[in-house]
Amino acid sequence: xxxxxxxxxxxxxxxxxxxxxxxxxxxxxxxxxxxxxxxxxxxxxxxxxxxxxxxxxxxxxxxxxxxxxxxxxxxxxxxxxxxxxxxxxxxxxxxxxxxxxxxxxxxxxxxxxxxxxxxxxxxxxxxxxxxxxxxxxxxxxxxxxxxxxxxxxxxxxxxxxxxxxxxxxxxxxxxxxxxxxxxxxxxxxxxxxxxxxxxxxxxxxxxxxxxxxxxxxxxxxxxxxxxxxxxxxxxxxxxxxxxxxxxxxxxxxxxxxxxxxxxxxxxxxxxxxxxxxxxxxxxxxxxxxxxxxxxxxxxxxxxxxxxxxxxxxxxxxxxxxxxxxxxxxxxxxxxxxxxxxxxxxxxxxxxxxxxxxxxxxxxxxxxxxxxxxxxxxxxxxxxxxxxxxxxxxxxxxxxxxxxxxxxxxxxxxxxxxxxxxxxxxxx
Ligand SMILES: *Cc1c(COP(=O)(O)O)cnc(C)c1O
Numbered sequence: 001x002x003x004x005x006x007x008x009x010x011x012x013x014x015x016x017x018x019x020x021x022x023x024x025x026x027x028x029x030x031x032x033x034x035x036x037x038x039x040x041x042x043x044x045x046x047x048x049x050x051x052x053x054x055x056x057x058x059x060x061x062x063x064x065x066x067x068x069x070x071x072x073x074x075x076x077x078x079x080x081x082x083x084x085x086x087x088x089x090x091x092x093x094x095x096x097x098x099x100x101x102x103x104x105x106x107x108x109x110x111x112x113x114x115x116x117x118x119x120x121x122x123x124x125x126x127x128x129x130x131x132x133x134x135x136x137x138x139x140x141x142x143x144x145x146x147x148x149x150x151x152x153x154x155x156x157x158x159x160x161x162x163x164x165x166x167x168x169x170x171x172x173x174x175x176x177x178x179x180x181x182x183x184x185x186x187x188x189x190x191x192x193x194x195x196x197x198x199x200x201x202x203x204x205x206x207x208x209x210x211x212x213x214x215x216x217x218x219x220x221x222x223x224x225x226x227x228x229x230x231x232x233x234x235x236x237x238x239x240x241x242x243x244x245x246x247x248x249x250x251x252x253x254x255x256x257x258x259x260x261x262x263x264x265x266x267x268x269x270x271x272x273x274x275x276x277x278x279x280x281x282x283x284x285x286x287x288x289x290x291x292x293x294x295x296x297x298x299x300x301x302x303x304x305x306x307x308x309x310x311x312x313x314x315x316x317x318x319x320x321x322x323x324x325x326x327x328x329x330x331x332x333x334x335x336x337x338x339x340x341x342x343x344x345x346x347x348x349x350x351x352x353x354x355x356x357x358x359x360x361x362x363x364x365x366x367x368x369x370x371x372x373x374x375x376x377x378x379x380x381x382x383x384x385x386x387x388x389x390x391x392x393x394x395x396x397x398x399x400x401x402x403x404x405x406x407x408x409x410x411x412x413x414x415x416x417x418x419x420x421x422x423x424x425x426x427x
């Protein structure tokens with residue numbers, strides 16, 4: 001008997017390329033049929049066949065207060081009843097902009113957009129307009145959305161010019177992107193020494209969360225800040241994932257690093273399409289209609305999305321919110337690590353605030369190359385066994401995981417117990 005998930009996937013493949021509207025959903029990495037979800041509540045989601053899962057994906061990050069938080073749902077309903085959109089300014093956009101600038105001291109001005117891709121793409125254009133330079137620097141394994149110049153990762157050499165990692169990206173555009181190794185402060189210093197005058201911006205995930213999770217080294221963060229300042233390049237912290245996730249003030253607050261521009265998304269939309277970029281006033285003043293750098297959006301600052309984001313950002317300011325989130329993530333990673341150790345499995349895990357990484361490896365990876373050495377087949381087996389047991393992890397060994405404030409210690413303990421059972425018969 002085919003399940004509803006299987007039937008929906010079969011039908012979807014006829015009208016949607018690969019049956020999905022974003023490739024990571026397709027289970028290509030882990031194999032099998034992607035789940036079609038019908039609803040979520042708190043820490044749980046239910047698939048089209050009615051099976052319940054404890055959710056560690058959280059819509060890839062946004063659901064930090066859990067699914068269908070009553071206050072978020074109410075705010076969205078109230079906003080919708082007032083009008084779904086105007087394409088004109090509203091007071092709620094001002095409220096959200098003020099709140100973002102209040103929470104993140106590095107934001108002197110902010111512009112709302114609808115996706116993380118838009119935020120990073122616009123921040124790059126702005127940095128180029130501000131500096132009058134063309135080259136950008138990114139790090140292998142960091143994802144900054146799917147605009148042309150950012151869909152580039154290097155070959156193995158540290159200082160190679162960019163090779164597009166997608167067909168359809170002209171080599172001429174990729175050539176303007178220099179790709180370096182994450183956490184390689186010396187490589188960054190050499191690049192600046194060689195071509196510092198050409199570099200408009202360095203863009204980085206301050207905790208890399210799109211190649212599993214790779215934590216930044218202190219010397220790397222310091223090099224980013226110091227070298228950008230020294231050479232007049234714009235430091236863009238891409239906090240689309242880490243913003244309001246690793247701490248209230250994101251990774252910039254967690255590690256104490258001040259960016260020139262910040263990109264935000266995911267949590268700040270509370271599950272709806274809202275994102276932003278912002279930072280130094282002198283840079284933001286270059287944006288149209290004040291300045292010559294053009295950027296626009298029919299749906300930017302959409303009132304329903306803004307309501308979801310505003311309410312979510314009010315909820316995460318509750319005292320102890322991030323201590324609790326970090327404690328839950330730690331309980332999960334320490335529990336899984338202990339279970340694997342008990343059964344002699346090469347596995348380790350770590351968390352930063354409310355995000356975590358799981359690795360079938362003896363040691364924590366610090367670069368893309370090290371992440372690639374983790375045992376992907378072991379992860380895929382683990383993923384499917386956990387899925388069967390009702391625990392939904394990201395369907396790829398190369399994604400970070402997320403907990404929400406709706407998870408309880410009992411939820412995490414149940415997930416750890418399920419993993420322990422899987423590891424006990426692991427061969
Ligand atoms: C998700 C993500 C993006 C892209 O955001 P979209 O809303 O999917 O376009 C950009 N940067 C980082 C760090 C992300 O995690």
